[in-house]
Amino acid sequence: MATKSKKNTAGFDADVIIVGAGPVGLTIANTLGVAGVPAMVIEKLDKIIDYPRAIGIDDESLRTLQTAGLVDQVQAHITPDHWMRFFTASGKCFASIEPRTDEFGWSRRNAFIQPQVDEILYQGLQRFKDTQVLFEQSVTGITQDADGVTLTLEDNKGEPRTVRARYVVACDGGNSFIRRALNVPFEGRTKPNQWIVVDVRNDPLGTPHVDMHCDPERPYVSAALPHGIRRFEFMVMPGETEEELSKPENLAKLMRKVVADPDQVDYIRKRVYTHNARLAATFRVDRVLLAGDAAHIMPVWQGQGYNSGMRDASNLAWKLAWVAKGMAGDALLDTYGEERRDHARSMIHLSEVAGDIFAPESHTAAKVRDTVMLALNALPPVKQYFAEMRFKPMPRYERGVVLLPEKGESQPLLGGLLNRSGDHPLGRLLGLMAEKKESPLGRLLNGFEAPLETPVGRMFIQPRVTTEAGETVRLDDVIGLNFAILAWGTDPTFNLSPEARAFWERLGAKFITVKPQVQMAHGSDARAGVTTLGDAQGRLKEWFGKQTKSIVFVRPDRFVAALCSPQEVSAVTAALARQLAAPLEA
Secondary structure, eight states: OOOOOOSOOTTOSEEEEEEOOSHHHHHHHHHHHHHTOOEEEEOSSSSOOOSOOOOEEEHHHHHHHHHTTOHHHHGGGEEESOOEEEEOTTSOEEEEEOOOOOTTSSOSEEEEOHHHHHHHHHHHGGGOTTEEEEOSEEEEEEEEOSSOEEEEEEETTSOEEEEEEEEEEEOOOTTOHHHHHTTOOEEEEEEEEEEEEEEEESOSSOOOSEEEEOOTTSOEEEEEOGGGOEEEEEEEOTTOOHHHHTSHHHHHHHHTTTOSOGGGOEEEEEEEEEEEEEEESOSEETTEEEOGGGTEEOOSTTSHHHHHHHHHHHHHHHHHHHHHTTSSOGGGGHHHHHHHHHHHHHHHHHHHHHHHHHSOSSHHHHHHHHHHHHHHHTSHHHHHHHHTTTTSOOOOOSSSSOOOOSOOOOOOSHHHHHHTSOSOHHHHHHHHHHHOTTSHHHHHHTTTOOOOOOOTTSBOOOOEEEOTTSOEEEHHHHHOSSOEEEEESSOTTTTOOHHHHHHHHHTTOEEEEEEEGGGGGGOOOOOTTEEEEEETTSHHHHHHHTOSOSEEEEOTTSBEEEEEOGGGHHHHHHHHHHHTTOOSOO
């Protein structure tokens, strides 16, 4: 998918203009660059933000950066397998999140320092001669017509200019000018409490993970970061102000809770923030799309604000590229909001629940939490549930570019009741568990109802595979920014009609046959245009062994679009073509 845009760009400054040079905007720009689509990034500041913000990057985000061709550089700035432990006021650990799985090719929880990764994203744009970045440009107006979007800009000297594109992506933050100019409601709430963040160099503790100290007197966080950096976060108590807390003597009192000598701490910065939980009413208004904080903001407790924005980038970028290149119709962009908005709401809910568990509103609630959580943690299934992050709602698309099997879902019983049990933190936690129907606890809370067991609409695994040249690589490195039609042990093109095969070839899809690693010594007997891979870890055989169909259609963002038998590939292709708003015949 490296060809340039086929459409005439006369009258346009770029096919896509991205407002905001944060991680989401830069990731979309890099992915469009990989696809060969001209893009422009507009940023009101004079450079990308250089102070630390997010500190957690997950496996899905790393996979997105892999697709953008930058993950090898990013790896130097992460700490893999980053645990998160919750402690009572007396120092007892009542929950520990210790994920060790890597089904998507990367460790599930990782610490990072955001400015270092943002700089890699920014420098990555130098690879693409048709990608521009304009700093010190504020958007002051926006208009749309049938063909494109016009933005009015003003530089730091007050000089105006206009730029025009076929589509605009608003990545301009929680206070998005574009979202407000389009009158898109931003629904939700602002938590009344605040937190002061203190980042330090030359880590004064040196322990390798994240500790959440749930002390009702003053909850605080201690997080180890790469390169000897540590973050402390302290709850701002009623009556306190940022100005007062930032005074040396008061900051020393805070730090004395966590270090032996506050005077020997090498401070980087101090900053107070307020938790917000808000969701845009729509992610699309005609030719303008909202992404990242412009579309949703959430409390920090599960580190999902950054990662939810990166999911937006992964979902939206390939669709924009296809539409801009004339490979799909404009209707494909409707699926972005259909797929992403519900999951963003789920992540907001998770973050709010985690915050309520960490910092309940009273000492009594804290004691109840400690008692219940310590009891639950004594049960191996529950302990495993938390350790493996099974509570995290993984994206599952039931609308959009997916062909779900015709199978209805049953109505939750106990789980549904718990999920409507009000705002009590433990009730909300049980309700959240109930939503995870595929877990043993979820089945218990839902009266042992049978969940929908299809992988369609979920992210496909990324194991290591062996190429015909004998190299062992991650699966996505073979697929690139393309659709893939993978088959276990057979040729996925054998039953494709000429029209169906031509359709996928026009879209640059990869046809892949996977077989046991030992069979690679036999050589490939696949037809021309089909890549043969060895199942180096046995994970693909295990994955296909759980299915009743042997051919899987994987989207450029690595979600499963469809599953079928070898004799159904042409019919499924026709159905997907309709969902992609792409003509089956040239």
